[in-house]
Amino acid sequence: MSNTPLVWIIDDDDISKYVMKRNLRQLSVTNVIKFPDSVQPLKILSNNFESTNELPDIILLDLNMPILNGFQFIEEFKVANEKIKKDIQIYMLTSSLSSEDVDRAKSFPEISEYFIKPITLRNLSRIVDNVLQE
Template identity: 85%
Template sequence: MSDKPLVWIIDDDDISKYVMKRNLKQLSVTNVIGFPDSVQPLKILTDNFDATDELPDIILLDLNMPILNGFQFMEEFKVANKNIKKDIQIYMLTSSLSSDDIDRSKLFPEISEYIIKPIQLRKLSRIVDRVLQD
């Protein structure tokens, strides 16, 4: 992994994406790609599973989205991840305090953490530091 992690923000809320990008920029993380839903990122993952430079180090995944929600993305990711040649850390972001959602997220070992929005700068810093140390 390089010292410039690639971060994907998968979120249909433009304001959330803007704030996360701004906060990441404060952490000197500028290699950030935003997606309005999870369809295109899944296609990129499945089509480029062995192209590790094109795949993200971190995915910040919104739970509530159109087309495929965060859990549906994770179901598809589990299948694709069998072929992916890179360790990708996924953080599920949501405004949901539902214990059902929290419990369901724990069924996916691929999810590094369930985070309540808005994500704080220090939490983003911890996530980036964790990836840089690997």
């Protein structure tokens, strides 16, 4: 991996995407792709199993989205991940305070961590640092 990870922000909320991208820029992370739902990212994952440069190092995944929610994305990701030749860290983000959502997120080993929105600059910094140290 280069000195800056490829980050995918999968979120239907434009304000959340804007804030996360701005905060990532403060951390010198400029390789960021934003998606309004999880359909296109799943297609990219499925079509680029071996092309690790096309795949993200970090996915910031919203839980509540149209078409496929974050948990449905994770279920689809699990299937694709068996063929992917890259370690992708997924961080789930949500405005939900539901303990059921937190517990369900913790049941997926594919989810590195679960954050209540808005994610702080400090937490983003920790995520980026963790990925860069691997």
